[in-house]
Amino acid sequence: MIDNKRRILLKGSLGAGAVGVAVGAGLLTPGTVLAAWPKTAFMAEDQSTALKDLLGSDSIEDSDKVKIKAPDIAENGAVVPVTVEGEVSSAKTISIFAAGNSTPLIASFEMSESSVPFVSTRIKMAKTADVVAVVQTPDGLLGAAKPVKVTIGGCGG
Amino acid sequence: MSDIKIRAKSSNGVTTVKSLMSHVMETGLRKDKETGEPIPAHFIQEVTAKWKDQVVMTALWSGGVSKNPYLSFKFNGGEPGDAIEITWFDNQGNSETGTAEIS
Known part of the structure; x- marks a missing residue:
């Protein structure tokens, strides 16, 4: 021993x-080496662990100030367009989760002083689940969820 | 791998940037259909966007972003003719930079 x-x-x-x-x-x-890519957060198998590692807290306030644009039904889970907008005066980060994926954290966007709280990208979804967006503001984390029905999953193969 | 396609447009003091990168974005979870061997993870981990040498946005990504990633964002400021520069770094040490002028 x-x-x-x-x-x-x-x-x-x-x-x-x-x-x-x-x-x-x-x-x-x-x-x-250059950047602090938050490996633990991206490897986390649940959203709460990922959030704690990434933003230091998992307490999200549901807010209608966070707008998620995503399709109701995604035929191809490999390409799901997602747009997140925060109707807030100041956002530090915007994070996107696919709640049904084995590692839910998809992306986190670090805003600058000149940023408008708006990001749009395309994500992979393993199965029908919520897309969750979290906007980090000086007053805490604001979040919203939008269910997306996935016909063919986009993570396996 | 090819160039990063960037389109940036300023309107009412806000610049909207749309970009398209060329990358396999392998999660590392997929297996080769014929051999059954796992396909190694190969995805963009970080994207930085600069406007006139000032970082306006940094994106941190997992393999959960779709193949040949699309990224759009907005910032306050920017005049037609200003330079926008987007650089990505992937988990295998590759990187690529693309530039465009705001229209």
């Missing part, structure tokens, strides 16, 4: 060295 732990510790310190080598060899992406 003790031997085992020592081994893990050893592996750990070796691992740290290997990361440097991997970066040098271009095995690790410069993207992940």
Whole structure:
């Protein structure tokens, strides 16, 4: 048992060295080094964990100030157009979740001072579920959900 | 991989940017239909948009964004002729930049 732990510790310190080598060899992406891509949030299997990791809280206030435009029925889950608009004076981030996906967090958009709280993109949905949008404002998280019926899922294969 | 298509239009002091990127956006969850081997994850993780060297929006993405991603956003400011620059970085260390002028 003790031997085992020592081994893990050893592996750990070796691992740290290997990361440097991997970066040098271009095995690790410069993207992940440059920016803080929130891996834990994106890997999270439920929305609440993803939100806590991404925005520090999962308490969302349902708000009609958050508008989601998405189709009622998506024939192809691989391409579901989603537009999110926040009728707020200031938004820090806009995040989009597909509640039925194995990792629900799809995208998070960081706004700048000049941003208008508006984003539009196309997402993959595994099955019929809610598209959830969360707008981070200085007063907290505002959210809305829009159910989308998916005829053919877009995540498997 | 090819260029990023960007269209930016200013109207009443607000610039609307629409862009189309060319990327496979593999989640890493799919399997090759013939061999059964998992297809490695390969997707854009970050997109930054600049207006005259000022970052106006950063997008953080998972493989849940559709193949050949479409992205549209808006910002206050921007005049016809101003430069818009969009750069993406993927999880395999690739990146690409596209530019356009606001019309």
